[in-house]
Amino acid sequence: MCHVIVTCRSMLWTLLSIVVAFAELIAFMSADWLIGKAKSRGNAEPAGAGGGPSEPYHPTLGIYARCIRNPGVQHFPRDTLCGPYAESFGEIASGFWQATAIFLAVGIFILCMVALVSVFTMCVQSIMKKSIFNVCGLLQGIAGLFLILGLILYPAGWGCQKAIDYCGHYASAYRPGDCSLGWAFYTAIGGTVLTFICAVFSAQAEIATSSDKVQEEIEEGKNLICLL
Numbered sequence: 001m002c003h004v005i006v007t008c009r010s011m012l013w014t015l016l017s018i019v020v021a022f023a024e025l026i027a028f029m030s031a032d033w034l035i036g037k038a039k040s041r042g043n044a045e046p047a048g049a050g051g052g053p054s055e056p057y058h059p060t061l062g063i064y065a066r067c068i069r070n071p072g073v074q075h076f077p078r079d080t081l082c083g084p085y086a087e088s089f090g091e092i093a094s095g096f097w098q099a100t101a102i103f104l105a106v107g108i109f110i111l112c113m114v115a116l117v118s119v120f121t122m123c124v125q126s127i128m129k130k131s132i133f134n135v136c137g138l139l140q141g142i143a144g145l146f147l148i149l150g151l152i153l154y155p156a157g158w159g160c161q162k163a164i165d166y167c168g169h170y171a172s173a174y175r176p177g178d179c180s181l182g183w184a185f186y187t188a189i190g191g192t193v194l195t196f197i198c199a200v201f202s203a204q205a206e207i208a209t210s211s212d213k214v215q216e217e218i219e220e221g222k223n224l225i226c227l228l
Contacts, residue, residue, distance in 0.1 A: 008206040013133070014118040017140070020114040024108045024147065025190040028101075029178050030080050031062035031153070032182035036166035039069075060182055061095050061166045063104075063154070085162070094157030096173075103150030104188070110143035111195065121205075144195040151188060160209030 036057040057080075060067040067082040086092045092101060114136045121132050157163065159172040163179070171177030 009201070009207075010121060010133075013198060013201045013205040014121065016194060016201065017111070017118045017136070018115045020191050020194045020198055021108065021111040023187055023194075024104070024111055027184040027187040027191065028063070028104050028108055029065070030182075030184035030187075031067045032060045032184040032187075033063060034061040034158075034163065034166060034176060034179045035182045036061060037168055046215070051217035059166060061163065061179075062184060063080035063101050064092050066166075074222035093162030094160035096153045100154040100157070101152040103146045103153070107143040107150065107195075110139050110146070114139050114143070116179050133206035134204045137199045137206075140195055140199040144192055144199065147188070147192040147195060151185075151192060154185075156224035185209065 013037050036059040038058055051123060057069050059069070064083045064086045089098065089101070091100045117132065117136060121136075131219065136171045155174045155176075157169065158174065158176055158179075164171050164177070167177035167179035169177070170181065
């Protein structure tokens, strides 16, 4: 019989696990890792394509995606076009970014699996006599290591030609040149920190759900146990 056990610690851990997984996934898919140097509208479209005054804009570049000014801005509601610049894995601009994509993808996959499993921990707390909280915490720690490796390697690719086109000739490994870091990079860093916090917090969730008070209520035959 399933005993639904809900505690503040386990609920907080579950919510954080879900938030971290989505934050890392959104950051990975975003093009806002690097914000390029300002360009005039005339540099982004053929002469005469737009009749309005030249307005500077900042193109953005991600691991495999980018956002640029829409040449037909006067005909379309959106003034930027966003999408992948690489149609295949081999077309990603830098070998370092390819490694980053692999490490981040593995880490995010683990986090998504943990987030899915965390939803069921209210009903199932162990599998084969192993605590799900402890196993998930270990997996989150491993995912965090993959994320760290990806984030360390990412700036090493700033010297690739694609980054130089966006950030100027002064761009090189670990030097963004005329570019600034976008929200996606900071979100990935914040998500990585939260990943390790979740890994530590999983132990607290395990303690809360296996406390003496919980066991007493299970022995009393209660199927829904809610504790602060």
